[in-house]
Amino acid sequence: MNVTAIRTFRAEEFANVLWVHIETDAGITGLGETFYGAEAREAHIHNALAGRLLGQDPLNIELLYKEMVSQPNAQSSTGVEYRAASAVDIALRNIFGKVADLPVHRVHGGQSWERSESTTPALAPAMCVPMRSSQSTLGLSTRTPRLTRISTPS
Structure with a gap:
């Protein structure tokens, strides 16, 4: 399995959020995100x-991460390089979880507590409302995020 395309998406109402969509030749896709300085x-x-x-095995997550952050400018980064690599890393782990048939929280180290309670009980019910069908597939907006760029092999 190899990476065949990397797409990025942004939505006007979430100008600082960038979604990264990685596609493979096996038809498996992964979604990652980063916040702040999306452009x-x-x-x-x-x-x-x-x-x-592009063309690499998306399951070699650690190897690809080292490749992403080993660039000369990444060592003195102000955040751009590491946040971009983080979004890609999340998408790669999403692909790995699909291949291994594991939920993404397992891929990121598993459960860290037995149960979680809201510190704001009045808000908890509102936070658990199911997504409406009129919302986008990302669950964030009634408008579909716009494809902003795509990278494919030349």
Whole structure:
């Protein structure tokens, strides 16, 4: 299985959020996200990382992560490189979870507490309301996020 495309998405009402969608030749996709400075992270993903990721096995997560953060500028990063690599890492782990038939929280280390209670009981019921069918597939907006860039092999 190899990475065949990297797509990025942004929505106007969430200008600082960038979603990264990685596609494979096996038809398995992964979704990652990052926050703050979406435009800069998007440029870094497509201009610096895509060439290192396209054609690679998405299950080699640690190898690919080291490749993403071993660039000369990444060592003195102000955040762009690491946040972009983090979004890609989440998408790769999402692919791994689908291949292994594991929920993504297991892929990220498993459960860390037996149960969780809300510290704001009045808000808890509102936070648990199911997503309405009119919302986008990402569950964030009534408008579909717009594809902003795509990287594919040349």
